[in-house]
Amino acid sequence: MNKITETLMRIVSEYDGDLKGAYNIREDGGCAARQSTENIKIESKEDKPGLEVHIKAGTKGETVSIPACVTRGGVDDLVYNDFFVGEDADVTIVAGCGVHTDDGGDARHNGIHRFFLAKGAKVLYTEKHVGTGEGTGKKSIDPVTEIFMEEDSVLEMDTVQIRGVDRSVRKTSATLAARAKLVVRERIMTDGEDFAQTDFDVVLNGEDSGADLVSRSVARGKSRQVFNSWMRGMNRCTGHSECDAILANDANVVAAPALEADHVDAELIHEAAIGKIAGEQILKLRTLGLTEEEAEEKIISGFLK
Amino acid sequence: MLRLEHVAWTTPDGDQIVRDIDLTIGNGKLVVITGPNGSGKTSLVKLVAGIMEPTSGRIYLDGEDITDADVTERAKKGIAYAFQQPVKFKGMTVKDMLELAAGEDMPFVNVCGLLGKVGLCAEEYIDRELSGSLSGGESKRIEIATVLARNAKLSIFDEPEAGIDLWSFTRLVETFQELQNEQKGTLLVISHQERILSIADEIVVIADGVVEKAGPRDEILPQLLAQPHMACCPQGKREIW
Ligand SMILES: Nc1ncnc2c1ncn2[C@@H]1O[C@H](COP(=O)(O)OP(=O)(O)O)[C@@H](O)[C@H]1O
Numbered sequence: 001m002n003k004i005t006e007t008l009m010r011i012v013s014e015y016d017g018d019l020k021g022a023y024n025i026r027e028d029g030g031c032a033a034r035q036s037t038e039n040i041k042i043e044s045k046e047d048k049p050g051l052e053v054h055i056k057a058g059t060k061g062e063t064v065s066i067p068a069c070v071t072r073g074g075v076d077d078l079v080y081n082d083f084f085v086g087e088d089a090d091v092t093i094v095a096g097c098g099v100h101t102d103d104g105g106d107a108r109h110n111g112i113h114r115f116f117l118a119k120g121a122k123v124l125y126t127e128k129h130v131g132t133g134e135g136t137g138k139k140s141i142d143p144v145t146e147i148f149m150e151e152d153s154v155l156e157m158d159t160v161q162i163r164g165v166d167r168s169v170r171k172t173s174a175t176l177a178a179r180a181k182l183v184v185r186e187r188i189m190t191d192g193e194d195f196a197q198t199d200f201d202v203v204l205n206g207e208d209s210g211a212d213l214v215s216r217s218v219a220r221g222k223s224r225q226v227f228n229s230w231m232r233g234m235n236r237c238t239g240h241s242e243c244d245a246i247l248a249n250d251a252n253v254v255a256a257p258a259l260e261a262d263h264v265d266a267e268l269i270h271e272a273a274i275g276k277i278a279g280e281q282i283l284k285l286r287t288l289g290l291t292e293e294e295a296e297e298k299i300i301s302g303f304l305k
Numbered sequence: 306m307l308r309l310e311h312v313a314w315t316t317p318d319g320d321q322i323v324r325d326i327d328l329t330i331g332n333g334k335l336v337v338i339t340g341p342n343g344s345g346k347t348s349l350v351k352l353v354a355g356i357m358e359p360t361s362g363r364i365y366l367d368g369e370d371i372t373d374a375d376v377t378e379r380a381k382k383g384i385a386y387a388f389q390q391p392v393k394f395k396g397m398t399v400k401d402m403l404e405l406a407a408g409e410d411m412p413f414v415n416v417c418g419l420l421g422k423v424g425l426c427a428e429e430y431i432d433r434e435l436s437g438s439l440s441g442g443e444s445k446r447i448e449i450a451t452v453l454a455r456n457a458k459l460s461i462f463d464e465p466e467a468g469i470d471l472w473s474f475t476r477l478v479e480t481f482q483e484l485q486n487e488q489k490g491t492l493l494v495i496s497h498q499e500r501i502l503s504i505a506d507e508i509v510v511i512a513d514g515v516v517e518k519a520g521p522r523d524e525i526l527p528q529l530l531a532q533p534h535m536a537c538c539p540q541g542k543r544e545i546w
């Protein structure tokens with residue numbers, strides 16, 4: 001793999017010269033390295049670009065990393081990855097993505113991920129996105145995540161878009177069977193002319209299923225963000241979504257959360273707040289000796305932590 | 306030494322909240338400011354901390370005129386202020402805040418020691434977020450701990466008793482006494498509590514934006530206690546105002 005991929009991987013994955021567990025490193029649309037383990041098989045798809053990852057029932061404590069890097073302009077990478085997580089498995093999936101361009105060409109990564117969680121399966125899914133490089137080409141990442149959860153499965157999704165991504169449209173949908181639990185934590189920072197959109201579509205089908213979506217974002221410069229969420233309670237269930245945005249400069253944020261209850265025992269809650277950093281927060285930190293700029297940085301980095 | 310000379314603050318609407326206050330607070334002293342609600346106590350200490358600017362008058366710290374120094378500069382010169390209404394922060398933990406206040410990373414034992422001074426158990430609170438999930442009394446005590454963490458030359462506490470339970474209050478009074486005995490810094494406490502007033506070296510009574518009376522505790526406290534409107538609480542938490 002090339003130097004840029006290595007640098008990007010250090011940011012978006014747990015790569016430190018080496019990756020533990022099963023992995024597949026994707027570089028500019030090709031496969032740079034791959035390793036399966038006894039319990040986790042990674043195979044190429046036959047019909048289209050992408051992977052099929054099979055995790056055996058009962059696999060505990062293992063990690064699958066599938067970093068994807070676009071290291072130059074003029075690459076438009078589209079990939080379909082499917083994860084089949086066996087019954088009662090408990091694993092971590094790390095899907096970092098970095099896009100880099102040093103020239104005028106656009107660099108885009110579009111990953112379509114599907115997760116099939118069998119009964120009782122537990123997954124921690126982390127996804128970090130970053131854009132780097134001095135090129136004028138647009139860096140974009142458009143992830144699509146489709147989650148299918150059987151009874152008693154649990155998926156925790158941590159998604160972070162750190163910096164430098166000019167454009168991202170992220171679509172996440174999930175269908176939950178009885179007692180399945182979905183937790184999504186999203187952190188987004190945009191600046192300059194960036195645009196980031198998030199669409200959540202969660203269907204709580206099963207009895208006592210539950211979902212918790214928490215999105216925190218910071219929009220600076222002239223950037224724009226759109227948060228759409230649609231949570232549907234089709235049974236006795238609990239759903240909570242929260243969208244909190246800090247706005248600075250001339251940024252623009254739209255939060256359009258929707259809740260739909262189709263069952264009398266569906267309990268759905270949404271909270272949304274958009275605003276600049278509270279003046280009293282800055283004051284408090286200044287009374288500790290921080291300058292105004294230092295205070296702002298602290299507040300933002302804490303908020304996005 | 307903190308010295309206020311003819312300090313006044315008038316709202317943009319022309320209301321005189323703090324009028325011509327002269328006050329000298331000696332190093333290492335525990336001075337309690339008391340007075341009715343709305344008399345201008347919080348405004349006065351905000352002027353000292355640099356959170357508000359006086360309309361007129363000068364403020365000196367150890368002989369240096371700090372009237373034109375902003376909040377950050379005053380903090381760096383050794384003024385610490387515990388807000389009457391603690392500020393909430395999403396994403397910042399108790400540990401983060403204490404470390405910011407102390408200006409350094411803090412091992413668990415130090416966090417434990419600090420929170421212990423306000424009657425909180427570190428195990429339970431160290432990783433709590435300073436958000437809406439804390440009760441009023443809990444955030445108040447954490448706010449006090451952030452000021453204690455600073456080891457400042459002048460520490461200001463604005464109604465530290467507000468919203469906290471009797472046991473924690475007792476712990477807090479002990480903490481103030483410990484600081485008073487160590488003589489490391491000056492303590493300026495706004496309070497209505499007899500138990501805090503009774504450990505003061507000096508008491509300043511503010512009414513309607515002016516110093517109504519000021520002097521040693523033994524001179525002022527009996528006068529306050531003799532006031533007919535004094536409330537009495539069976540648990541011994543007597544409110545003067
Ligand atoms: N920023 C402000 N603008 C206008 N009025 C204020 C402001 N701050 C305080 N006040 C008013 O000043 C008076 C004194 O307030 P404060 O100093 O908080 O009193 P205390 O702490 O003694 O209860 C109150 O009537 C309050 O409403």
Ligand SMILES: [Mg+2]
Pocket residue numbers: 346347348389463
């Ligand atoms: Mg007050």
